[in-house]
Amino acid sequence: MNVRRFPVGLALLMLASVPAFAAAAPVAADDCRPTIESPWVRAAPPGARSLAAYLVLRNDCKTAVEVVDVESLDFGMPMIHRTVEEGGVSRMRPAGKLVLAPGESLRFEPGGLHLMLMRPLRPLAEGDVARVRLVLADGRRLFAEFPVRRSAP
Numbered sequence: 001m002n003v004r005r006f007p008v009g010l011a012l013l014m015l016a017s018v019p020a021f022a023a024a025a026p027v028a029a030d031d032c033r034p035t036i037e038s039p040w041v042r043a044a045p046p047g048a049r050s051l052a053a054y055l056v057l058r059n060d061c062k063t064a065v066e067v068v069d070v071e072s073l074d075f076g077m078p079m080i081h082r083t084v085e086e087g088g089v090s091r092m093r094p095a096g097k098l099v100l101a102p103g104e105s106l107r108f109e110p111g112g113l114h115l116m117l118m119r120p121l122r123p124l125a126e127g128d129v130a131r132v133r134l135v136l137a138d139g140r141r142l143f144a145e146f147p148v149r150r151s152a153p
């Protein structure tokens with residue numbers, strides 16, 4: 001399959017939906033997984049082209065993990081962003097390398113690290129749930145359902 005023929009978001013979505021792809025990914029001998037806590041998506045007006053999502057990622061495993069990407073069945077272009085201040089102006093940038101040492105937690109929160117869920121594929125109103133998964137460097141996925149809310153849980 002020549003994925004360059006498809007928009008990147010669509011290609012990612014297709015890869016995410018093919019079970020063989022996930023099964024082929026390398027799995028660490030120790031299958032301990034970091035956990036996603038307090039996931040939520042901030043409710044936005046109908047027609048919004050992107051939604052922000054937050055969570056706490058906790059690594060209670062014995063080895064470090066690296067988060068490299070985010071996937072979602074409900075968005076055409078999910079990304080990981082960090083809000084940074086440059087010359088007094090707040091801007092969003094790709095998050096860069098996200099490594100969690102054993103015992104560490106990583107907070108995705110308003111004003112900092114966040115999931116930028118772009119191009120919603122269906123309307124998501126308060127009370128709905130978005131399906132999101134984080135992709136680790138070793139190929140494993142961490143899935144969670146993110147309720148759409150007005151404020152942090």
Ligand SMILES: [Cu+2]
Nearest residue numbers: 081092114116
């Ligand atoms: Cu952003």
